[in-house]
Amino acid sequence: MSRNHQSRAKSFLLASIVLPLAMLATYDYLSAQRGPSDRSGPPAEALKACAKKQENDSCSFRTRRGERSGTCFSPPDQDELVCQPASHARRGHAFRQPPTRRHTVTQSNGAALLVPATEQPIALSIVTDDKAQKWRVLRSNGIARHLTGKFPNAGNPHRISVQQHSYRVPAAPQLTGGIRNALGQVFGVAVNGVVFDPGANEFYQGDRSSGWQYEPLRNALNMGLDTNHAHVQPQGAYHYHGLPTLLLDRLNVSAQAHSPLIGWAADGFPIYALYGDPENIGSVIEMTSGYRVKKGSRPSGNGNPGGTYDGTFTRDYDYVQGAGNLDVCNGRFVRTPDFPDGTYAYFLTRDWPVIPRCFKGTPGPDFVRRSRQR
Incomplete structure (x- = not known):
C-alpha cells in the first residue's frame, strides 16, 4: 500500500x-x-x-x-x-427547542374530554406547612393523595415524577388595593402539595404576544387532562388546571357545609372551593364566578383568530359586575371556620375561571414562573 x-x-x-x-x-x-x-x-x-x-x-x-x-x-x-x-x-451548543406549535383552531364545542383517573400515586405524598418568621413555607414532593390519569397519554406526553416543591407565601397577607395578573405563573398550592397552575402554554398560531391563549378547560385542543382537570409538565410536575375532583372528594366538600381549606394562594390568602357564606359561617351558599363569555365575534386579521366568542381562548371571557357573588379575582371577604373573624379568600368555582387568574395581594418570591406546560 x-x-x-x-x-x-x-x-x-x-x-x-x-x-x-x-x-x-x-x-x-x-x-x-x-x-x-x-x-x-x-x-x-x-x-x-x-x-x-x-x-x-x-x-x-x-x-x-x-x-x-x-x-x-x-x-x-x-x-x-x-x-x-x-x-x-x-462550544456554542445549546439545547434544540421544539418548534412552536402553530394552532389555528378557533372554536370548541364543549368542555375538555377527560382521561379517567385510574392510576395509583407513584410514591407516598409528602407535604409540610411551616411558619418561618414572615413566611408560611409549603414543601411537597408534588404527589397527589388520589388517583390520577395515565401519563403519558395522547394529549400529554409527560410522565409524573417526584418533585421538590418549596414555596413561601406571606404568613400575614395584605391586600394591596390593586390587582396583579396571575397568568403565566403558579396561582397557589393545594393542601396535598400539588400546585394550581391554570394557564396553558398554547397560543393561536404559536404567537404568545398575541394574547390569544387557549383555555385548557375547553376541548379546542387535546391537552390530556384527567378527571382532576390536571396533567403533567415536561419536568414531571402534576398540576391542576381546574377543579381537583378527587381532592375535593377526599376533603368531603359538599353543599351541606362550608368548604374546608383547599390550599394557599401565592399571596398568602386561603383558597376554598364552591361553598361558603360571606356573612354567616353556619349557612352555606354556592360561590359563583362573575365571568361570562363575550357576545359577538372576535377580531380577525393581524394575528387575531376571528370566529365567535365561545370560551376557546382566555380572552373570550369578561367580568360582569354583579353576575356572580365573587370579585374579578374569584375572591371576597368571608368568615370561615379557619378564620371566624374574617379574611379575604379565593374560591374555586364551578364555572370559568374555576381557578382564579389574578391576585389581590403580593405573591411570595418563589412563585416566579419557571416552567410552562402544555
Missing part, C-alpha cells in the same frame, strides 16, 4: 472512532432522563436542575456518563430555565 493510501486509511480510521464518540457524548447529554416525547428539547434532569434557581446561577445534573455542571439559562421560545453544561456553552 502506498504511503498516500496509508495516510488516508489512518485518517478514515481516526474519524470513524472520534466522530461516533462525539456523537455519543452529545446524545448522552441531550437524552439524559428524557421521555419519548421530549427528543427535541432539553432533558428532564436539566430542567429540574434549575427549577428553583435564577438565570446565570450555577447548576448540575447527572447523565448516564456522569455529572454535568454548568449555568442556568433561558432558551428562546421557552419560559423554563435549563441547566446548560459549561462544555456546551464553550
